[in-house]
Amino acid sequence: MRVLDKRTRFNRRNFLKTSAASVAAAGAVSGGMVSITAMPAWAEGLTAIKPDAAKTLLVMVRDLYPHDRLGDAYYETALASMDQAAAKDATLAGQLNEGAVALDTAARKLSNAPYAAIKAEKDRVAVLKSIETTPFFRKVRGDMVVALYNQPEVWAKLGYEGASAEYGGYIHRGFDDLDWIKDA
Amino acid sequence: MVAKFAMDDDSVVVVIGSGAGGGTLANELAQKGIKVVCLEAGGRHEIQDFVNDEWKSFSQISWLDKRTTSGSWRVAKDFPNLPAWIVKAVGGSTVHWAGASLRFQEHEFKARTTYGAVEGANLLDWPVTLAEMEPYYDKAEFKMGTTGTNGIPRLPGNNNYKVLAAGAKKLGYAEFHTGNMSINSKPRDGRGACQQIGFCFQGCKSGAKWSTLYTEIPKGEATGNLEVRPNAQVLKIEHDAKGKVNAVLYADATGAMHRQKARIVAVAGNSIESPRLLLNSASTMFPDGLANSSGQVGRNYMRHMTGSVYGVFDRPVHMYRGTTMAGIIRDESRFDPRRGFVGGYEMETLSLGVPFMAAFLDPGAWGRDFSSALDAYDHIAGMWLVGEDMPRETNRITLHATEKDKFGLPIPNVNFDDHPNDIAMRTHAYGRGSAVYDAVGAVRTIHTPPYPSTHNLGTNRMSANARDGVVNKWGQAHDVKNLFVSDGSQFTSGASENPTLTIVALAIRQADYIADQMSKREI
Numbered sequence: 142m143r144v145l146d147k148r149t150r151f152n153r154r155n156f157l158k159t160s161a162a163s164v165a166a167a168g169a170v171s172g173g174m175v176s177i178t179a180m181p182a183w184a185e186g187l188t189a190i191k192p193d194a195a196k197t198l199l200v201m202v203r204d205l206y207p208h209d210r211l212g213d214a215y216y217e218t219a220l221a222s223m224d225q226a227a228a229k230d231a232t233l234a235g236q237l238n239e240g241a242v243a244l245d246t247a248a249r250k251l252s253n254a255p256y257a258a259i260k261a262e263k264d265r266v267a268v269l270k271s272i273e274t275t276p277f278f279r280k281v282r283g284d285m286v287v288a289l290y291n292q293p294e295v296w297a298k299l300g301y302e303g304a305s306a307e308y309g310g311y312i313h314r315g316f317d318d319l320d321w322i323k324d325a
Numbered sequence: 326m327v328a329k330f331a332m333d334d335d336s337v338v339v340v341i342g343s344g345a346g347g348g349t350l351a352n353e354l355a356q357k358g359i360k361v362v363c364l365e366a367g368g369r370h371e372i373q374d375f376v377n378d379e380w381k382s383f384s385q386i387s388w389l390d391k392r393t394t395s396g397s398w399r400v401a402k403d404f405p406n407l408p409a410w411i412v413k414a415v416g417g418s419t420v421h422w423a424g425a426s427l428r429f430q431e432h433e434f435k436a437r438t439t440y441g442a443v444e445g446a447n448l449l450d451w452p453v454t455l456a457e458m459e460p461y462y463d464k465a466e467f468k469m470g471t472t473g474t475n476g477i478p479r480l481p482g483n484n485n486y487k488v489l490a491a492g493a494k495k496l497g498y499a500e501f502h503t504g505n506m507s508i509n510s511k512p513r514d515g516r517g518a519c520q521q522i523g524f525c526f527q528g529c530k531s532g533a534k535w536s537t538l539y540t541e542i543p544k545g546e547a548t549g550n551l552e553v554r555p556n557a558q559v560l561k562i563e564h565d566a567k568g569k570v571n572a573v574l575y576a577d578a579t580g581a582m583h584r585q586k587a588r589i590v591a592v593a594g595n596s597i598e599s600p601r602l603l604l605n606s607a608s609t610m611f612p613d614g615l616a617n618s619s620g621q622v623g624r625n626y627m628r629h630m631t632g633s634v635y636g637v638f639d640r641p642v643h644m645y646r647g648t649t650m651a652g653i654i655r656d657e658s659r660f661d662p663r664r665g666f667v668g669g670y671e672m673e674t675l676s677l678g679v680p681f682m683a684a685f686l687d688p689g690a691w692g693r694d695f696s697s698a699l700d701a702y703d704h705i706a707g708m709w710l711v712g713e714d715m716p717r718e719t720n721r722i723t724l725h726a727t728e729k730d731k732f733g734l735p736i737p738n739v740n741f742d743d744h745p746n747d748i749a750m751r752t753h754a755y756g757r758g759s760a761v762y763d764a765v766g767a768v769r770t771i772h773t774p775p776y777p778s779t780h781n782l783g784t785n786r787m788s789a790n791a792r793d794g795v796v797n798k799w800g801q802a803h804d805v806k807n808l809f810v811s812d813g814s815q816f817t818s819g820a821s822e823n824p825t826l827t828i829v830a831l832a833i834r835q836a837d838y839i840a841d842q843m844s845k846r847e848i
Binding site for chain 1: 376377378380481482483484487488491519520521522523524530531640641642643645646647678679680682683684689691692693695696699700702703704765
């Protein structure tokens with residue numbers, strides 16, 4: 142059976158390309174449409190999300206969709222797509238920055254520490270549970286489930302091969318190569 | 326030679342929509358020498374424009390005009406502005422359909438007689454029988470090149486099918502195979518064989534899958550009798566003083582308004598837009614909407630009982646490789662009320678790529694329980710459950726009280742509550758789906774809630790009696806004899822099968838009727 146090499150092959154250019162499409166897709170799922178635009182990478186600095194908030198949000202997004210095999214870069218890329226949208230939407234920027242502060246407040250209440258400083262994942266999850274119904278939480282969750290999983294680098298890590306037509310489909314590339322069911 | 330008809334040519338048949346119903350009807354009429362103007366709200370994207378990328382394709386071809394939702398169905402909570410996942414493009418939803426082409430069963434045309442008076446359901450027998458439909462099913466299968474018919478071999482089974490079939494065998498199911506698929510298993514009708522690409526829902530890049538976009542429509546255009554106008558959003562159907570329809574008002578891509586005169590109008594905009602258009606076409610003579618003396622326009626909205634089961638295995642599956650829906654277990658589609666519900670359901674292979682899997686596996690879910698499923702993505706097999714849901718008068722399309730589209734017309738609201746029969750069937754289907762995967766050693770099974778509706782049915786239903794429905798057995802409006810409904814909204818009940826083959830068969834049959842009535846000067 143043809144299986145995939147899931148080791149990391151980091152490629153910043155692809156990140157830029159795909160995170161841009163994610164913004165529009167996230168809009169479709171969460172209700173509003175957002176235009177597709179170019180995207181600065183995390184490393185080049187976020188524009189709308191403040192540095193402290195960014196730190197908090199990064200941990201939050203990791204806790205929302207925890208994949209121990211994925212480095213921070215994938216989560217940063219996802220968050221960068223949201224920053225780009227927030228740069229053109231002051232309401233969203235406010236929601237994210239204030240949401241991060243509110244998350245810290247909730248964290249202090251439950252664990253006596255700012256969110257990102259809480260050591261145990263289960264304690265951070267408890268904090269997230271406590272704000273699960275807020276518009277801030279729902280916005281971050283809804284946009285990030287699109288932006289994180291719309292990256293070809295993430296697909297490769299999860300064993301998904303993406304586009305196939307340009308390779309001739311799977312007719313000669315293992316569409317029926319499952320070999321562990323004997324009578325199939 | 327592609328035809329071009331004048332706006333004031335009142336001899337043309339105007340077909341609204343170019344999908345399974347509209348695209349087929351347009352071609353069938355054109356082949357008979359009848360002049361047709363087909364107005365399509367979406368753009369014309371050809372095969373080379375399709376992309377193997379779920380979200381990009383979604384943005385490219387989906388119907389994304391704003392809609393609202395209400396009712397207790399989960400879609401209203403998770404996707405409040407996306408009740409349906411259908412296509413806005415030339416070819417309509419035949420661009421993204423899976424290709425499953427199943428005939429309805431005899432008893433399913435007699436739902437009221439067979440199931441009895443189900444409380445809270447507005448069941449009715451079709452005014453058509455299977456025997457009457459059989460010659461048209463034959464023609465539809467031949468036209469579409471359906472595998473398992475006309476001597477066309479079935480498709481080879483992919484990895485996802487192998488898991489399904491092994492489970493089906495272990496459970497003692499008798500009827501399972503790679504389906505009756507309108508996807509070429511070998512070259513036919515000028516189109517090649519399936520390349521097992523796996524992006525059936527994003528537009529078939531090889532053209533092996535039947536779509537009106539590259540079969541019916543170009544064939545119709547080649548006759549010189551069919552003009553397709555893309556980016557033509559129909560706003561209103563107009564009528565004369567005698568109550569016969571005589572023109573269609575539409576907006577082009579620039580927003581400019583046009584009035585196309587018509588001898589006959591056929592509505593095929595799918596089960597949300599078709600009733601919306603009739604309701605928006607209300608006039609002094611038809612104050613409740615065109616063809617709505619029964620009050621049934623927009624009612625009895627059906628979306629099939631659906632759900633998905635994903636099985637996680639300790640060995641790889643790569644379910645996304647190959648034809649998405651070439652795999653079916655049919656045993657549960659029988660009528661057997663001992664299971665605790667009327668009607669039946671099919672189990673069909675299904676896979677989503679990582680982007681859609683993340684969005685639809687369990688909308689709103691987060692944390693390790695969710696992400697661990699995606700961590701196992703390449704070890705997952707998937708199936709879709711599709712069964713008959715109960716028509717209910719209160720499940721309906723209505724015009725929004727305040728929200729308007731860019732042309733100033735009320736947007737549609739889709740209200741839906743599952744009937745207890747739907748819930749009982751879904752519970753049973755989840756259980757049997759899990760059993761299929763457990764039988765081959767699944768380490769975990771996941772029950773995924775219904776996606777935004779891909780099968781939208783029933784909102785202009787057929788009835789023998791004018792008081793019970795909107796159209797007669799030919800899809801002809803009871804109230805307006807030169808107005809037809811040509812899409813799945815004319816379905817009297819939903820049956821357990823994917824609807825496209827029946828929509829196509831009805832369109833072929835309707836074309837015969839229209840030609841006959843035109844020649845007799847009845848319409």
